[in-house]
Amino acid sequence: MNRIKVLVVDDSAFMRKMISDILNSDPFIEVIGTARNGKDGIDKMEKLSPDVITLDIEMPIMDGLTALKNIMDRNPLPVVMLSSLTQEGAETTLKALQFGAVDFIQKPSGPISLDIEKIKESIVRKVREAASANIASMSKGNELTEPPSPLPLTVQTKANKENRKTIVAIGVSTGGPRALQQVLTQLPADFPAPLVIVQHMPPKFTKSLAERLDKLSAITIKEAEHGELLQKGTAYIAPGDFHMKVKKIGMSLAANITKDQPIRGHRPSVDALFESISTLHGYKKILVVLTGMGSDGTHGMQVVKQEDPGTIAIAEASETSVVFGMPKSAIQTGLVNQVSPIQDISQSILKAMEN
Known part of the structure; x- marks a missing residue:
């Protein structure tokens, strides 16, 4: 070599x-x-x-x-x-x-x-x-300049949004800030679910990332805080060096931020986030695995799918992944429902919400 x-x-x-x-x-x-x-x-x-x-x-x-x-x-x-x-x-x-x-x-x-x-x-x-x-x-011609316009909700999604509880969870690592900008800026302001996101990144950087993406997006984007209730149309990014899990409090969902031990070398861990979602009964679950090295998210996806086979799993395609490790690992399980290039991930999420 x-x-x-x-x-x-x-x-x-x-x-x-x-x-x-x-x-x-x-x-x-x-x-x-x-x-x-x-x-x-x-x-x-x-x-x-x-x-x-x-x-x-x-x-x-x-x-x-x-x-x-x-x-x-x-x-x-x-x-x-x-x-x-x-x-x-x-x-x-x-x-x-x-x-x-x-x-x-x-x-x-x-x-x-x-x-x-x-x-x-x-x-x-x-x-x-x-x-x-x-x-x-990532080279010239693929740089992100002006963010894309948000996609509209379909009639079907609008019809479902009042009586359907949904949670969207996204895991991403190397190449993540650009990938997240592509996805989140295309979501409409009236997006009818909360999004929870693990981006492998150290402290300070996750807060700056959330603030930057929030300025570019129609939805609200913030660094998650322990115990806060998750709102529709808001994306919550796990703080660097902390795990983020989702827990049910009464009829609502809340962010549970912990300093538990790293999982397979990661804190925050996509596996930890996904596994916490497996316990949410009565919710439609959409899991998204984007660019990144390694296999974080694969085990968590398997746990969710085993608990709720109706979960929709989406992975980024190799041609747009900066590093195809995490999506490839998820795809190899045979449990991913859809593989999409990064520019189509938002549309894939919205389509998954229609049913």
Whole structure:
């Protein structure tokens, strides 16, 4: 197997060396060059033809966002951003994911993180995952500019919405912010059910993601709070590093936010969310598995389907998934009712609500 060729772009000589040493310690990765700013990075990219670029956000001469736009315009490649833990860093990172970055890595303690070794496994894993990403789904021509107009409710859905209790649960990981924007901005303001969402993402980032998507969407989108009652026409995103489950309180549903142990390495966990929905009797259930590495959501989907065979399961198609792992795992169970490209997922959800 050919090693993954990586270009490391960071304005700190210390960080360039540390990230290079971490990546070179993996037998499947080779750092073929480093660069000290975005402009230097683009010049080196054209000379060295890397498979993956790690790109710091805050740099002189040309910052990471400007460099990322140039990369995606000239020669789209898998890019992994390095971000600070601040709220401002979270917002900038979400812009980078919007512009085409595959994923991001949090520096543990600021721009020069002397303790970068703490996240060695995460750096190696994310670079390896990025190398297999479907970059065509994120390159020029596929960028998200103006959000699409919301789809109208059908006559059938309008007729059903007063007497039908429905819950929609979505699981997503790598490539998720763009995928969620595609799906949620197409849902109408009078969407007749609550949506609960697990996006694999650390604290601060989920709140920024919810606020950003809320500005673009007709429905309300927010980071979930423990104990709040779930409302129709509102999407609730699990807070980073917390599980979100749904529980029944009287005639209503509520968000149950917990710090229980990670499940198969994830907190929040799609499996935890889906499994909690299996206990909701009297509700129509729609499960959606979007782009992401691994298999989170598959076990939970199996539990829900076993409890309620009438559950509708929808998975994103390979051609639009940045990483096809999670949808592929769900599809391989034979329990998925519909496989759709990302631009058709909203329509698939609305159709599932008609019956």
